[in-house]
Each structure stands twice: as C-alpha cells, then as structure tokens.
Amino acid sequence: MTGPIVSPERPARGRICLLARRAALRVGGGVLVLFAAATLTFAALHLTPGDPVTAILGGPSADPTPETIAAARREYGLDRPLPVQYGLYIARLAQGNLGQSFSQHMPVLAVLRTQAPPTLELMLAALALAWILALASVLLTARRGPAGAVASVIETIGAGLPQFWLGILLLWALAFELRLFPPAGNAGPLSLVLPALSLAIPLGGFIAQVTRESFDLALDQPFILSARARGLGDRAVRLRHALRHALLPGISLSAWAIGALVGNAVPIETIFSRKGLGRELFLAVATHDMPLVTGIVLFIAVIYILAGLAADTLYVLVDPRMKAPRS
Known part of the structure; x- marks a missing residue:
C-alpha cells in the first residue's frame, strides 16, 4: 500500500510560510x-550633564543672554515637564519626524542621508573581509x-584585539611607516x-572560532561518512557538505555583528577621520544634540533589525533541516 502523494510544491510553500512567520x-x-x-536614548540624554540649548544657540562660545536662552527653551518645548516632552518626542517619532x-541646523534625515552611506560601506566591507578571513x-x-x-x-588572539588599538597600530605601520x-x-x-x-x-x-567548532562537528556526522564512502574527495566533502552546516552559527553571529559594527565605527571613523555615523554620533553626544543622537x-x-531578518532568511535557505514537515 503506497503512502500519500506529496506535491513537489509543498516543501517550497512550507518554507515560504516558515519565512513569513x-x-x-x-x-x-x-x-x-x-x-x-528611543526611550533609553531620551532618558540617557536627559541624564547626561549639559544643556541642549547651548548647542541650539551655537555652542559654548556663543554666550547667549538669559532672555535668548528662555526663548529657545520655549521654542523647542524644553521648558515643559519631562513627561510632556517625552510624549511629544514619541509622537513625533511615530510620525517619522526626527526633527532638526x-x-x-538641518533636518536629521538630511544628516543621515549624507553620513549613512560611508558607514554602511565600511560595515559591509568589514563583514565581507571578516568572512573571507574566517573561511x-x-x-x-x-x-x-x-x-x-x-x-x-591566531583566531583567539585576533578575536581579543580591541578595534581602536588595532586601528592605531595599522595606521602607524601601514600608513605612516610603509605609506x-x-x-x-x-x-x-x-x-x-x-x-x-x-x-x-x-x-x-x-x-572563525564558532565556524571551526561546528565544522569539526559536521565532519563527524554520518552524512559525511556516507559522502566519503561514495568516493567524494576531501575538498568536495568540505565545501559541498560540511561547510553548509558549519555556516549556521556564523550567520547568527553576523546578525549581531552588523549592529555591533556600526557602534564600533565610532572610534574607527574618529581615528581615520572618516565621514560617517560613528563620528557624527560622537560629536552629537558631545554637543548634546538630542535629535541627531536619537536619529x-x-x-x-533599524540596521540591526534588518540584519536579523536577513539572518533568519539565510538560516531557512541554508539549513536543509529547516523544512516544513510533510503530511
């Protein structure tokens, strides 16, 4: 007695449903x-010493009068109670308004449009180089x-190196000494x-550390022994069978790393005097520029969330085990 006929389209539909969920x-x-x-940024900036009105009026050297300071506070709503400020702040963000x-003295969205591309370029280049070195x-x-x-x-030593120290070392050795x-x-x-x-x-x-561990485990699995028994060479076994399973922990780590790379860009962009969000964030915090810091x-x-979505998609596409069960 034969079992039920399974349509070849069902696994594909199941995988799409899994991706959608x-x-x-x-x-x-x-x-x-x-x-x-948004909430933590609002709280942190209001707990940080400093007055945003100083940045609004041109910095510490502007020496504004008390009347000018009071007028700026009224214009930007900084004279209102903190809960009211927070409510207005969340309402503006919900409408997609990041403010000035x-x-x-320009829209935050305009700053993001000019400063985000260099940071994204740096982040993607670093992620690609990291994967090349690891693989x-x-x-x-x-x-x-x-x-x-x-x-x-070497992988353990490399993983423990601080990015800012490594940046200074590379700058000295490859830029100043060897040019x-x-x-x-x-x-x-x-x-x-x-x-x-x-x-x-x-x-x-x-x-490399997490991929090496999962790669070693994959090489001990029965499907690897079966592949070798069918006459596949060592290179084919590593590339076509073991690597696919070994990539999964690295994919998860990459989703976290993309968010971390943007944060680590702060000292790197400062050291190398690059345009980008990292340097802008450092300057915005120093000047108490709340709208720019928030933006x-x-x-x-958002980048971190999109990276998580991409990692989930790759997980379903790469891992042969993550298929919808057939009935």
Whole structure:
C-alpha cells in the first residue's frame, strides 16, 4: 500500500510560510526594539550633564543672554515637564519626524542621508573581509594537525584585539611607516582598507572560532561518512557538505555583528577621520544634540533589525533541516 502523494510544491510553500512567520515575529520584535531604543536614548540624554540649548544657540562660545536662552527653551518645548516632552518626542517619532539637528541646523534625515552611506560601506566591507578571513582559516586548516592548532590560537588572539588599538597600530605601520595606504579620509577604495581591517580582524576571529567548532562537528556526522564512502574527495566533502552546516552559527553571529559594527565605527571613523555615523554620533553626544543622537541610534536599531531578518532568511535557505514537515 503506497503512502500519500506529496506535491513537489509543498516543501517550497512550507518554507515560504516558515519565512513569513519568522519575519512577522522579527518585525513585531523590531517595533519593540525601536521603542526601547528611543526611550533609553531620551532618558540617557536627559541624564547626561549639559544643556541642549547651548548647542541650539551655537555652542559654548556663543554666550547667549538669559532672555535668548528662555526663548529657545520655549521654542523647542524644553521648558515643559519631562513627561510632556517625552510624549511629544514619541509622537513625533511615530510620525517619522526626527526633527532638526541642534548643532548642524538641518533636518536629521538630511544628516543621515549624507553620513549613512560611508558607514554602511565600511560595515559591509568589514563583514565581507571578516568572512573571507574566517573561511580561509577554517577551510585550509581544520583537521590539518599542527596547522589547525596554530590557526585556532591566531583566531583567539585576533578575536581579543580591541578595534581602536588595532586601528592605531595599522595606521602607524601601514600608513605612516610603509605609506601603503592613505591615513585618513574617504578618498577611494584604498582609504577603506585600514578601517575595514581594523573592524574585520577581531570579527573574523569570532566567526572563525564558532565556524571551526561546528565544522569539526559536521565532519563527524554520518552524512559525511556516507559522502566519503561514495568516493567524494576531501575538498568536495568540505565545501559541498560540511561547510553548509558549519555556516549556521556564523550567520547568527553576523546578525549581531552588523549592529555591533556600526557602534564600533565610532572610534574607527574618529581615528581615520572618516565621514560617517560613528563620528557624527560622537560629536552629537558631545554637543548634546538630542535629535541627531536619537536619529542615529534609531538608524542603528533599524540596521540591526534588518540584519536579523536577513539572518533568519539565510538560516531557512541554508539549513536543509529547516523544512516544513510533510503530511
């Protein structure tokens, strides 16, 4: 007696439904993340010493009169009770209105449009370099005797390096001493190499560590033994079978890393004098520019949410086990 005939379209439909459910959960969680980020930013900026009116009126050197300060407070609603300020702040954000930058006297969205592309470029370059370094280390040295042990030690050391210290070291060695790369600015691909390496080497160490562990576990699985019994060579077994399973922890780590890379861009963009959100965030906090800080923090939160959605999608596409059950 034969079993029920299963349409070949059913696994595809099931996988699409699984993707849709995971995306819906991510979007719902993302709304909560944005609300929490906005609330924490509001609280932190009001607890930070300093007066935003100083930034509004041109900085400490402006020396405004008390009447001018009072007028600015009324204009921007800073004379109202804190709960009222918070309510108006959340209402404006819900309408997509990020307001005007106090220090730059232009819409926050305009600042994001000009400063976000260099940071996204740096972030994507660092993530790509990190994966290249991690995969090269794992594929070339995993289960290779002493070479694997040495590579594992190097990965551990690399993962523990502070990005800002590594950036200063690379700047001194490769820019000032050897003059191989420009020391600062955003002028062309060469100016991107040192900042991207500063972020990529520690991240590559983390990705390599988790990928190496899962790669070693995958090589001991029965399907690997079956592949070898069918006559597949070592390279084919590693690339076509073991690697697909070993990528999954690294994909999860990358979703977290994308959000962390934007935060780590603050010291790196400052060290290399690059345009970008990291440097703008540092300056905005220093000048107590609340709308700009809020806009950058929310932008980082959105990037983190989108990275989580992308990771979930890749998980379902890469992992052969995550299929809807057939009935």
